Amino acid sequence: MNGAKAHQKTALLTGASSGIGKAAALALMDAGYSVVGTSRSAAPGEVRDGIRMIACDVTSDESVAAAVALAHGELGHIDLLVNNAGFGVTGASEESSITQVHSLFETNYYGVVRVTNAVLPIMRKQGSGRILNVGSALGFIPAPYSAHYSATKHAVEGYSESLDHEVREFGVRVAVIEPAATRTSFESSNIPADTQVPVYNASRAKYLAAFGRSMSVADTAENVAETIVLAAGAKAPLLRYPSGKAARQVAFARRFLPRTLFDKILHKQFGLA
């Protein structure tokens, strides 16, 4: 390893093939980081859209162990881990089977834990590192018709805050990036609940219409990428980074509005009974 490479900041990002992960990978490269991104479909040695990609399925222990070892070998050290891979499931909570809920947690929560557990020994040994977990505004507010997705993101919040206390003594800090609706392939990759209970048809349709409307005026992936670069470089990182105006407004409302008023606004926004 040459001297220049030894001092260049490095980053590993999961889910860098599209949306927020891809925008963040490019923004971090612009900010001077040497970056490796992951996708389930990456071919060996692939460079996609200028990003060095390696194959990783965050639902597999073996795949994660191999990907982290490869990334570590390529980068020399890992200063920044961005746990970004994730997807959504939409529908009333009782419309999802336990199998489906499990698969959602497998990526959105256990995937974060899996990759973090593989990277932490490297960061502890370095005596430094930063882990940014891409949560969501739905990690701190309720999300009717996305209850299980919201639950995965609430889990990421609790995990991140707890972990941050444990690893601080090793020079490692953990933060959560909290985007609100962001225009990516997220909406099209969103999976409907695997059964339908007809009594929810009317409300589910209203929710989906509201979801579509919020997506049409949503932030861009580049907006969230800016927040990720900010959190990556912060000397004294915050625990939570609501990303964009909408997320900051919701965070403020959640914190300071009386619960009954917050409930009313939420119901009105989604046209719920």
Ligand SMILES: NC(=O)c1ccc[n+]([C@@H]2O[C@H](COP(=O)([O-])OP(=O)(O)OC[C@H]3O[C@@H](n4cnc5c(N)ncnc54)[C@H](OP(=O)(O)O)[C@@H]3O)[C@@H](O)[C@H]2O)c1
């Ligand atoms: N868009 C929004 O409105 C929004 C709002 C708040 C939070 N978020 C969060 O932001 C993150 C990124 O989402 P996005 O909006 O950028 O969506 P996206 O464009 O659909 O990107 C999702 C990424 O996750 C990867 N991925 C999915 N399952 C994976 C698995 N099992 N193993 C490895 N990679 C996997 C995909 O990679 P491959 O398919 O190539 O493997 C893809 O790169 C997610 O955690 C999401 O929950 C999104």
